[in-house]
Amino acid sequence: MEITQPSGSRPGQAAHSFEHLLRPDVAGLEEYTPILPFEVLSEQLGRRPEEIVKLDANENPYGPAPAVREALTAFPFYHIYPDPEQRHLRAALSAYVGAPAEMILAGHGADELLDYLCRIFLRPGDAIINCPPTFGMYSFDAQLSSGRVVEVWRRPDFSLDVAGIEQAAAGQGVKLLFLTSPNNPDGSLLDPADLRRLLRLPLIVILDEAYIEFAGLEHSAVSWVAGHDNLVVLRTFSKWAGIAGLRLGYGIFPVWILRHLWKFKQPYNVNVAATVAGLAALAHRADLAPTIAALIAERQRLQVELARFPFLQPYPSQANFVLCRVQGREATALKLALAQAGVLVRHYAKPGLENCIRVSAGRPADTDALLAALAGV
Numbered sequence: 001m002e003i004t005q006p007s008g009s010r011p012g013q014a015a016h017s018f019e020h021l022l023r024p025d026v027a028g029l030e031e032y033t034p035i036l037p038f039e040v041l042s043e044q045l046g047r048r049p050e051e052i053v054k055l056d057a058n059e060n061p062y063g064p065a066p067a068v069r070e071a072l073t074a075f076p077f078y079h080i081y082p083d084p085e086q087r088h089l090r091a092a093l094s095a096y097v098g099a100p101a102e103m104i105l106a107g108h109g110a111d112e113l114l115d116y117l118c119r120i121f122l123r124p125g126d127a128i129i130n131c132p133p134t135f136g137m138y139s140f141d142a143q144l145s146s147g148r149v150v151e152v153w154r155r156p157d158f159s160l161d162v163a164g165i166e167q168a169a170a171g172q173g174v175k176l177l178f179l180t181s182p183n184n185p186d187g188s189l190l191d192p193a194d195l196r197r198l199l200r201l202p203l204i205v206i207l208d209e210a211y212i213e214f215a216g217l218e219h220s221a222v223s224w225v226a227g228h229d230n231l232v233v234l235r236t237f238s239k240w241a242g243i244a245g246l247r248l249g250y251g252i253f254p255v256w257i258l259r260h261l262w263k264f265k266q267p268y269n270v271n272v273a274a275t276v277a278g279l280a281a282l283a284h285r286a287d288l289a290p291t292i293a294a295l296i297a298e299r300q301r302l303q304v305e306l307a308r309f310p311f312l313q314p315y316p317s318q319a320n321f322v323l324c325r326v327q328g329r330e331a332t333a334l335k336l337a338l339a340q341a342g343v344l345v346r347h348y349a350k351p352g353l354e355n356c357i358r359v360s361a362g363r364p365a366d367t368d369a370l371l372a373a374l375a376g377v
């Protein structure tokens, strides 16, 4: 058995006679490898979805709070278009994050807002500063907007090379700087002193806080946005609230940026189901606190237990995942062996992440299954 990409799912790969009509930068974009859908994986592994221990995408295995499922079931108006101004959602988010609703906009996942930001700032040839190893969407979206990606690599402990970023910021056409706290894939927090220094640069700082609920909201920089006209903070419901499949994210923006985003966004970008679920998750967030605490406890357990394997070297993390350097064996082979045992982890072979795996925190039984599988490889 092998984990393979489905073949033949990309029709029309031969050059087409109308292809010259495409934007050349789009025609030249590299194809990206989509993740395998859960059902397909389940088939390939010969295991039912419930039997797969999915620790490869930082999803919350507890799923949404019961109150969220109830709200989704009870909602009577799915035939009506959503509110383009997201009034209820933005009011509830305002109370959650402590920023005025005038500074908040929700999106079809934080991913949609990343794309919008690239598209409103970047003209062809303009540039972003990306700090790899990090989340892949920043460079992906910049390239979709015909932007250039200037890479300033993190240090071996994943902290930022602030002086390197300052140097890169002086380059021609550099407009956006993407930062992530906690960073994906290692889980380290951004040093507030670094952020303070970087906010003095003449560019827009986009700070992605997708995992901040696992680090503690006291580490958030949302309260800084009001005092900095060049800071945007992005958040999501995908991880802490367990609704990655519904696609709901939001951002806290300086009002001057939001004014332009309002003109730019798709009117119905956040669908009604995501809105209902998001409102219920915020109203019942006390119900979610125990699962967040359980995932944090599981991350801590993973860190201790994974370090006991001589071939794994886990990094400290403030998120719901743990990155491990694999020593003395191939991370690819390890990932495949774990998959055959029904445990999915993320594997990396990129620069800065050579021979690494990333394991999401799951339920205690998920960790048990992972540890048993690791003991067997």
Ligand SMILES: *Cc1c(COP(=O)(O)O)cnc(C)c1O
Pocket (backbone or CB within 6 Å): 108, 109, 110, 111, 112, 135, 180, 184, 208, 210, 235, 236, 237, 238, 244, 247, 248, 249
């Ligand atoms: C998962 C993730 C996101 C995606 O958020 P969505 O709201 O699901 O689009 C954004 N940023 C980082 C760093 C992530 O890991």
